Amino acid sequence: MNKLLICLALAAGNLLSSGASFAQTMPQNGQLYKAFGEKPGLVALMDDFMVRLLADPRTGPHFQPANQQRVKEQLVEQLCALSGGPCVYKGADMKSAHANLDIKKSEFHALVEVLQQSMDAKGIPFRKQNEMLALLAPMNRDIITPPESAGKP
Amino acid sequence: MTPPLLPLLTILLLITTAAQAETGKLLLTGGVSSIEGSAGGGLTPWAVIGSNATAGETGGSAYLTHVGTRDYGLNIYGAAVGINDRYELSIARQDFNTRDTGVALGLPGLHLKQTIVGAKVRVLGDAVLDSDTLVPQVAVGVQYKSLGSTGLDGTLTALGAKRSGVDVYVSATKLFLGQSLLVNGTLRATKANQNGLLGYGATLGGNENRYSLQPEFSVAWLLSKNVAVGAEYRFMRNKLESAGRAAGLGNGLRSEDWKDIFIAWAPTKNLSLTLAYVDLGVIVPATTGSRKQTGYYLSAQVAF
Numbered sequence: 370m371n372k373l374l375i376c377l378a379l380a381a382g383n384l385l386s387s388g389a390s391f392a393q394t395m396p397q398n399g400q401l402y403k404a405f406g407e408k409p410g411l412v413a414l415m416d417d418f419m420v421r422l423l424a425d426p427r428t429g430p431h432f433q434p435a436n437q438q439r440v441k442e443q444l445v446e447q448l449c450a451l452s453g454g455p456c457v458y459k460g461a462d463m464k465s466a467h468a469n470l471d472i473k474k475s476e477f478h479a480l481v482e483v484l485q486q487s488m489d490a491k492g493i494p495f496r497k498q499n500e501m502l503a504l505l506a507p508m509n510r511d512i513i514t515p516p517e518s519a520g521k522p
Numbered sequence: 523m524t525p526p527l528l529p530l531l532t533i534l535l536l537i538t539t540a541a542q543a544e545t546g547k548l549l550l551t552g553g554v555s556s557i558e559g560s561a562g563g564g565l566t567p568w569a570v571i572g573s574n575a576t577a578g579e580t581g582g583s584a585y586l587t588h589v590g591t592r593d594y595g596l597n598i599y600g601a602a603v604g605i606n607d608r609y610e611l612s613i614a615r616q617d618f619n620t621r622d623t624g625v626a627l628g629l630p631g632l633h634l635k636q637t638i639v640g641a642k643v644r645v646l647g648d649a650v651l652d653s654d655t656l657v658p659q660v661a662v663g664v665q666y667k668s669l670g671s672t673g674l675d676g677t678l679t680a681l682g683a684k685r686s687g688v689d690v691y692v693s694a695t696k697l698f699l700g701q702s703l704l705v706n707g708t709l710r711a712t713k714a715n716q717n718g719l720l721g722y723g724a725t726l727g728g729n730e731n732r733y734s735l736q737p738e739f740s741v742a743w744l745l746s747k748n749v750a751v752g753a754e755y756r757f758m759r760n761k762l763e764s765a766g767r768a769a770g771l772g773n774g775l776r777s778e779d780w781k782d783i784f785i786a787w788a789p790t791k792n793l794s795l796t797l798a799y800v801d802l803g804v805i806v807p808a809t810t811g812s813r814k815q816t817g818y819y820l821s822a823q824v825a826f
Contacts, residue, residue: 427546474577474607475546477651482548485747495746496702503653503700516578 402454404497411448415441418487427479431470451504463511471514481506545574545581545826549748550788551650551697552604554796555585555823557717558638558665559600559614562693564798564819565756565780566738568706569661569695571644572612573604574791574825580605583825591802591817593810595619600638610642610663618719626809627674634719635670649695649704658696665689667718678721681765681775682729687713687722704750708738715762716777716805724761727768734759748788756780758803771808778803782819796821 405411419441422428432440449456460466481502488498553561553570561572561583575581582603589596600614616636624632642663649659668686669678678685691710698705711733713722723731736759742752758777766775784798798819805815 473546475579478546478548478576489747495744499702499744500700503698506651506699507654509648509651513577 399453399455401452401497401500402449405448405452405493405501406491407454408445408449408456410491411445411454412441414487414491414493415444415448417490418444418484421483421487422480425479425483427476428483431472431476448501448505452501463508467512467514472512474509474513477509477513545576545579547574547576547581547607548650549791550744550750550786550794552581552583552825554786554794554821555583555587555600555602555612555614557587557589557596557598557614557616558640558667559602559612560640560642560663560665561602561604561610561612562708563706563740563742563752563754564782564784564796564821565754565800566706566708566740567640567642567663567691567693568649568708568740569644569647569659569693570649571604571607571610571642571661572602572825573610575604576607578606581826583823585821585823587819587821589800589817589819591800591805591815592813593621593623594805594815595621602640608644610640610661612638612640612642614638614640616719623806623809627677629673632672632674634672634674636667636718637670638665638667638718640665649697650699653697653699656696658694660692660694662692663690665691667714667722669718669721680726681721681762681769682723682725682731683715683721683762683765684713684723685721687718689714689718702744704740704742704744704752706738706740706742710736710738712736712759713761714759715775716758717780720762720775720806724765726765729761729765729768734761742784742786749785751783751785753783754781766808774806774808776804776807778814784819792824792826794823794825796823 419437422432443460446456447458450458552572552574553568556562556567557565560567561570562568573581573583584601587598597617598614602610602612604610618634620632624630640663642661644661647657647659666688689710689712691708693706693708695706713733715721715724725731736757738756740752740754742750744750757779760777763773763776780802782798782800784796786794786796788794800817800819802815804812
């Protein structure tokens, strides 16, 4: 019975602490921004990211026709703002930016994988990577094309 | 046992077909194959849909598991198909080697063989990507379990246990991505004794034969992209004990909760290996000196 209580307490504790620290998905004192090497770190990360995105057959076709320099700049701005850095994202909102693109969930996952490769290459610790991904992942709702409207103009 | 072969073959065929196509789930987010075939942790199903298939895709997985405890061995193989990251069909074959217990029962070489056909539907949420809300991924599932005929049939009948049963469960899975922590809770309605290996229900001695609700919990901490460690706790129905008592066996058929601590490793996108230390409590303590069935669990899964 003791074991059971410990187990329940653990599970509840995990739920509570995760709930309470949900604010952790909001940037705190720019710690995440610092972990990513601030502005120079983000610029280097996005340079690496774009090279990999273009090289990956799953993501390349989506980024080839884009203004890559501008996409990189906007990503730097966006990640900087999200991670608590001194930036304001001034680009288009995610929904309208992706409205005319037909993006599948598997392609969104591919993009996450490529970003993980870039973050690995830049030596960003796994837990910090996940903190950043937790801020970015909800954008899937605006980026992925819903199945019912896929293929339509 | 010819009937289970058909669904197994169907599933293998579907897997082969699915393997032709590219599938794009994130690493380990399809879970591993649980002992009953459903995607999840080792001992309990999760709300995730098995295989590497995400929205708009079909994928499959197959697995082999071996559990060795102090007095028993359990070999499992099975397969699952995931469709559109919403539907999951699975099948598992469990072969439980009773070893000295079989000998003590006058049934040397007794193997209890259980077939489990499962279906699961994700009803809401995305366990991985919905990282800005507390809403988990939720799925409901059903498992049809049938125990092959053995020399134990007469004993099970005498205890009022049937040789087939249906479990229904609801699972909620949430990945707290910012914390690299996955939590799952499952609530199962079941009549199974020792997960069905000792039949379903136990009416001897006037036992009520209703379903009981058993909770199951898993926590997993992601150490890296392809390694997770965690623990599980699965409450077990213990109705066979009173049937056993009515049969003059004292607490010789008692069962206890199952638990494990595990490490799962995905060396590639298509392969995962899970190693666990399990504690299945007592299993037929009458013939095993009431020893806790602790031991190891080793599982390999391929997924597309």
